[in-house]
Amino acid sequence: MALVEVKNLVKRYTPTGPNAVDDVSCEIQQGEIFSLLGPNGAGKTTVISMISTLLTPTGGSVTVAGYDVQREPLAVRERIGVVPQDLALYNDLTAAENLRFWGEMRGLGGATLRDEIEEKLALMDLSDRAKDRVKTFSGGMKRRLNLAVGLLGNPQLVMLDEPTVAIDPQSRRYILDYVKQMNQKGATVLYTTHYMEEAQELSHRIGIIDHGKLIALGTLAELTQLVGEHETLILKLHQSDGGVALAEALGALEGVYQASAGDGEVVLNVVSAQAALPPALAQAEKLGLSVRTVDIREPNLETVFLHLTGRALRD
Amino acid sequence: MKKLWTLASKEVLLAFRNVGMIVTMLVTPLVLTLAIGAAFSGGSAELADIPVLWLNLDEGVMAEMLLEVFDSPEVGELVALEIVEDETAARARVDANAVAALVIIPPDFSARAFPQGVAIQQQLGLDLTTLTDEKAMETLTPEQQQAIGMIFATTPQTTTEPAIIEIYASPDWRISTSVVRSIITQGIEIMNIQAKGITNVMTQMAMLQLAQSGEAPTTMLPGDMGAVAEPDIGALPVRVQTLSPTGRGFSWFDYTATGMAVLFLMFAVTSGGRTLLAEREWGTLPRLLVAPTPAITVLVGKMAGIVLTGMLQLLVLWGATSLVGAYWGDPLGVLLASLCLVLCASGVGALISAWSKSAGQAGALGTAITLVGAALSGTFFPRFNLPLWVQRLSLVLPQAWGIEIFSRLQLGRGLADILPWLGGVLLLTALYYGAALVGFRRQFE
Numbered sequence: 001m002a003l004v005e006v007k008n009l010v011k012r013y014t015p016t017g018p019n020a021v022d023d024v025s026c027e028i029q030q031g032e033i034f035s036l037l038g039p040n041g042a043g044k045t046t047v048i049s050m051i052s053t054l055l056t057p058t059g060g061s062v063t064v065a066g067y068d069v070q071r072e073p074l075a076v077r078e079r080i081g082v083v084p085q086d087l088a089l090y091n092d093l094t095a096a097e098n099l100r101f102w103g104e105m106r107g108l109g110g111a112t113l114r115d116e117i118e119e120k121l122a123l124m125d126l127s128d129r130a131k132d133r134v135k136t137f138s139g140g141m142k143r144r145l146n147l148a149v150g151l152l153g154n155p156q157l158v159m160l161d162e163p164t165v166a167i168d169p170q171s172r173r174y175i176l177d178y179v180k181q182m183n184q185k186g187a188t189v190l191y192t193t194h195y196m197e198e199a200q201e202l203s204h205r206i207g208i209i210d211h212g213k214l215i216a217l218g219t220l221a222e223l224t225q226l227v228g229e230h231e232t233l234i235l236k237l238h239q240s241d242g243g244v245a246l247a248e249a250l251g252a253l254e255g256v257y258q259a260s261a262g263d264g265e266v267v268l269n270v271v272s273a274q275a276a277l278p279p280a281l282a283q284a285e286k287l288g289l290s291v292r293t294v295d296i297r298e299p300n301l302e303t304v305f306l307h308l309t310g311r312a313l314r315d
Numbered sequence: 316m317k318k319l320w321t322l323a324s325k326e327v328l329l330a331f332r333n334v335g336m337i338v339t340m341l342v343t344p345l346v347l348t349l350a351i352g353a354a355f356s357g358g359s360a361e362l363a364d365i366p367v368l369w370l371n372l373d374e375g376v377m378a379e380m381l382l383e384v385f386d387s388p389e390v391g392e393l394v395a396l397e398i399v400e401d402e403t404a405a406r407a408r409v410d411a412n413a414v415a416a417l418v419i420i421p422p423d424f425s426a427r428a429f430p431q432g433v434a435i436q437q438q439l440g441l442d443l444t445t446l447t448d449e450k451a452m453e454t455l456t457p458e459q460q461q462a463i464g465m466i467f468a469t470t471p472q473t474t475t476e477p478a479i480i481e482i483y484a485s486p487d488w489r490i491s492t493s494v495v496r497s498i499i500t501q502g503i504e505i506m507n508i509q510a511k512g513i514t515n516v517m518t519q520m521a522m523l524q525l526a527q528s529g530e531a532p533t534t535m536l537p538g539d540m541g542a543v544a545e546p547d548i549g550a551l552p553v554r555v556q557t558l559s560p561t562g563r564g565f566s567w568f569d570y571t572a573t574g575m576a577v578l579f580l581m582f583a584v585t586s587g588g589r590t591l592l593a594e595r596e597w598g599t600l601p602r603l604l605v606a607p608t609p610a611i612t613v614l615v616g617k618m619a620g621i622v623l624t625g626m627l628q629l630l631v632l633w634g635a636t637s638l639v640g641a642y643w644g645d646p647l648g649v650l651l652a653s654l655c656l657v658l659c660a661s662g663v664g665a666l667i668s669a670w671s672k673s674a675g676q677a678g679a680l681g682t683a684i685t686l687v688g689a690a691l692s693g694t695f696f697p698r699f700n701l702p703l704w705v706q707r708l709s710l711v712l713p714q715a716w717g718i719e720i721f722s723r724l725q726l727g728r729g730l731a732d733i734l735p736w737l738g739g740v741l742l743l744t745a746l747y748y749g750a751a752l753v754g755f756r757r758q759f760e
Contacts, residue, residue: 080605
C-alpha cells in the first residue's frame with residue numbers, strides 16, 4: 001500500500017525560470033526505505049520540501065497517507081517527521097530542552113514526552129550530554145540530535161535530507177544503523193543522498209534524480225540491469241591532471257561504452273574490463289601518464305548514473 | 316494555547332541565556348541610569364531644596380521685588396535660599412561645593428533697572444512697590460503727583476549699561492544652577508511687568524497733571540505708552556512644566572531611569588523581532604513550519620515571547636532603579652504603561668522583521684530607528700526642551716509615548732490621566748502590527 005503518492009510534481013521558483021522539479025511521479029510504499037539519489041542541485045531537497053508541506057508545488061499533486069499536502073497540510077504534518085539537511089537546533093538550549101521543545105511543538109507532553117526524550121537520547125548515545133547546551137556539541141553529536149528531533153512522536157513517514165553530510169564516520173554509522181532499526185520497527189523512510197554507498201546499503205527502492213527529473217526508479221538489482229553486462233574499469237593516475245585527455249582518447253576505443261575523468265582517475269564503462277585494460281594502459285603511456293592502480297567493479301549505482309546521464313554522480 | 320506558551324517560554328529562555336542580551340537589556344540601562352543621574356543631578360537624587368546663597372548689595376528696592384519670586388510655594392520647595400552678607404565667605408562655600416550657587420545683586424541694580432522709579436523713591440520717599448495701580452495713585456497729594464510727572468519728564472527711562480546679576484555657580488551642580496538661573500530670569504520678567512505697571516500709572520498721572528497745566532502731553536512722554544499700558548502677560552516664562560500640582564518635582568534621575576529603560580527596551584525588542592529572521596538562518600523556522608502547528612501560531616507565539624521578555628526587562632529595571640531611589644509613579648499606571656509600551660515596541664520589531672531580508676539588515680535598521688528615535692524623543696535630555704514640532708514628530712515612535720507617559724506618572728499623575736495616552740499607544744501598536752502582517756504574509760508566501 002502506498003503511503004506517499006507523487007503525481008506529475010513540478011516546482012518552479014520563478015514564473016519564467018527552469019523547473020527545479022520536473023514532472024516527478026512515484027510512490028513510496030508503507031514500510032519501505034526509499035532513497036532519492038542524485039548530485040547536488042538535482043532537486044532532492046525541493047521534492048522533500050513539497051512532500052513536507054514547506055513548499056507549494058507549481059503543478060502536480062502529493063498525498064501522504066491519503067491526505068493532500070496542499071489541502072490538508074496539518075494532517076500531513078501530524079504524520080511526518082523531517083530531518084533537514086542543515087542543522088535545525090537551538091544552540092543555547094540543552095539537548096533535552098531541544099527535544100522537549102520540538103516534542104511539544106508536535107503536540108507531545110507529559111510522561112509520553114519524558115519517556116521519548118530519554119529513549120531518543122539513549123539511542124543517539126547522548127544521555128550523558130542531555131543537560132549540556134548544544135553549542136558545546138561536536139558536529140556529529142549535533143547531527144545525531146538533529147535526527148532524534150525528527151523522530152519524535154514516531155511519525156509514520158520519516159524524511160531524511162542528506163543527514164550524513166560532513167560528519168565523522170562514527171556518527172554516520174550511528175545514523176545509518178538507526179535508520180535501518182526504525183524501519184524494522186515499521187517506519188517508512190524517504191532518504192535523500194548523493195552517496196551511492198548509502199543508497200545501496202539502506203534502500204528497498206531507489207529513485208535517481210538529475211536536473212529535477214526522475215530518470216530511473218527501482219530496486220538496486222532492477223537499476224543495475226539497466227546497464228546490462230557492462231563492467232566498470234577505474235584507472236587511478238599518478239598525475240592529478242591529464243585524466244580528461246585520456247578519457248577522451250579511450251572513449252573512442254572499441255568496447256568502451258562510456259569514459260569520464262575526475263580527481264586523478266578515469267572511469268570507463270566497458271563491455272569487458274579484461275579486453276579494455278591493455279589498450280587503456282598503452283594509451284596512458286602514450287600520453288605520458290602512469291597508472292597507479294587498476295580497479296574492476298561490477299555494475300553499481302555509479303555505473304547506472306553514468307550510463308543514464310553520461311556523467312559521474314560526483315560531477 | 317500550550318504551543319503558544321511553549322514558543323513564548325522558549326523565546327524568554329533564549330533571551331535570558333544570551334549574555335549579550337542580558338547586557339543590553341539590564342546591565343547597560345542600569346549603569347547608564349546611575350551614571351547620567353549622578354552626573355547631572357550633583358549627587359542628589361531629586362531636584363529639591365537646592366542650596367542657594369543670596370547676597371543683596373542693591374541700594375534701591377528693586378532687589379526686594381526680585382526676591383519675592385522665591386517666596387512662591389513651588390520655588391520654595393525647589394530652592395533652599397539663604398541670605399548672606401559676607402561675599403568672600405559665600406564664594407568660598409560655592410568653591411567647596413557646599414552650595415549650588417551664589418546670587419549677587421549689584422549695588423546699582425535698582426538704579427540701572429528702573430531709573431525713573433528710583434528717582435521718585437529718592438526724591439519723594441515713596442515706596443514704589445505699592446504704586447502699581449490707579450487706586451494707589453489716588454492716595455497721593457496733588458503736589459506729589461505733579462512732582463512725579465516732572466520726574467518722568469526729565470529722567471531717562473533706561474540706562475545705557477544693563478544691571479548685571481552674577482550667579483556664581485559650582486560646576487558640579489549644573490542642573491541645579493540651570494534651575495536657579497531660570498528662576499531668576501522669571502523673577503526679572505515679573506519685575507519688568509511690575510515696573511511697566513508702575514510706569515503706566517505714573518505716565519497717565521503725568522499726562523493728567525501736564526494737561527491741567529496746559530502743556531502738550533505728547534512732547535513730554537517718553538517711549539511707547541500703548542505698549543506699556545498693555546503689558547504682555549502671555550510673555551511670562553512658563554516654568555510650571557517642571558512642577559506638578561501634586562507637589563512632585565521634575566527629577567533628572569527619575570527621568571533618566573525611565574528614559575533608559577524605554578531606550579533599551581527598544582534595543583531588546585527590536586533584537587527579539589529579528590529572531591524570526593534568525594530562525595530562518597538557523598534552519599529552525601522551516602522545521603517549525605513543518606511541525607503540526609499553524610504558521611500564525613508560530614508567529615503569535617514568537618511575538619508573545621518577545622513581549623514577555625520585554626515585560627520582564629522593564630519589571631527588573633523598575634525594581635532595580637527603585638532600589639537606588641528612582642520613582643516611576645503609580646504602580647498600576649506603570650504596569651499598564653509598561654505593557655502597552657512593550658506591545659508597541661514589539662510592533663516596531665515585528666515591522667522591521669517583516670520587511671527586512673536578513674537578521675543583519677533587521678538589526679542595523681532596528682539600531683538606527685532606536686537611536687534616532689531616542690534623540691527625537693528626548694531620551695538623553697528633557698523632552699519638554701525640544702521644539703514642539705520635534706515633540707509631535709517623535710510620537711510616531713514608542714519611545715516618545717513612553718517618555719510622555721512615564722513623565723506624567725513621575726509627576727504624580729494617576730491612571731486616569733494617562734488613559735488617553737495609553738489609547739494612543741495601542742492605536743500605534745495596531746498600525747505597526749497591521750503593516751507587519753502584510754510583510755509577514757509576503758515572506759511566508
